[in-house]
Amino acid sequence: MKNESTLLRKICDIRTGYQGARDPGETYQLINLTNLDVSGSIDFNNIKTFSTIQMDEKYLLKKGEILFKKSQSSQSSQCAAGFFNGGPDNLVPSAHFFILSINENSKDIVIPEYVAWYLGEDVVRKYFQSVAAGMVTATIKKSDLEILELVIPPINVQRKLIEIQRLALEERKMMEEFIFLRDKQVKNALTNLVWQE
Known part of the structure; x- marks a missing residue:
């Protein structure tokens, strides 16, 4: 249709x-x-x-x-x-x-x-x-x-589309937060290596 x-x-x-x-x-x-x-x-x-x-x-x-x-x-x-x-x-x-x-x-x-x-x-x-x-x-x-x-499109399709978009945005935020924390962890580890030498 x-x-x-x-x-x-x-x-x-x-x-x-x-x-x-x-x-x-x-x-x-x-x-x-x-x-x-x-x-x-x-x-x-x-x-x-x-x-x-x-x-x-x-x-x-x-x-x-x-x-x-x-x-x-x-x-x-x-x-x-x-x-x-x-x-x-x-x-x-x-x-x-x-x-x-x-x-x-x-x-x-x-x-x-x-x-x-x-x-x-x-x-x-x-x-x-x-x-x-x-x-x-x-x-x-x-x-x-x-x-x-x-x-x-039909209303039910519109609602599904918006829900998928919402989940995708949540996933992106979680990934960005993970990358930020991971970068911070690596930076701290490298700094500790330098100061421990």
């Missing part, structure tokens, strides 16, 4: 990140390009805070939404999108992002985790590179994102 496909704008509502004034303060946490890591997770270690008198609710990131980097540089293009599975309620993506939410009519045919994964795939990334404008930092237009063709 062939998978269905449709334009992204037909299943997602797309809005732009925050572009307003930022005063000193800690009312909101601003998500910048560097805060979305290669696995699609939000890194809170170096997140900036700010305050403002008026904040439109549309700029606040909500559970189940997708962050998509519209500004793609050679350093940041490795991760095009990330799924937000919940967290602080004062997160505000910067203007470098589009925020996507699955519309009510499409929630029974596609899950947001799958859309986030799809947006980061090599074939899709090549499409974005071909339509992106700019030299040093290529910027993707909302209109180009809206007409992206999204291949939609």
Whole structure:
């Protein structure tokens, strides 16, 4: 059975990140390009805070939404999108992002985790590179994102794909930790050999 496909704008509502004034303060946490890591997770270690008198609710990131980097540089293009599975309620993506939410009519045919994964795939990334404008930092237009063709397998296939991806990421983290500890062990052993002579 062939998978269905449709334009992204037909299943997602797309809005732009925050572009307003930022005063000193800690009312909101601003998500910048560097805060979305290669696995699609939000890194809170170096997140900036700010305050403002008026904040439109549309700029606040909500559970189940997708962050998509519209500004793609050679350093940041490795991760095009990330799924937000919940967290602080004062997160505000910067203007470098589009925020996507699955519309009510499409929630029974596609899950947001799958859309986030799809947006980061090599074939899709090549499409974005071909339509992106700019030299040093290529910027993707909302209109180009809206007409992206999204291949939609059955929901059960989407869930299996996301589970496989989750396990693969866990395995990678474990391997990286093992390599780090092994390197440290070898370094300590070599240092001990030198000082014992």
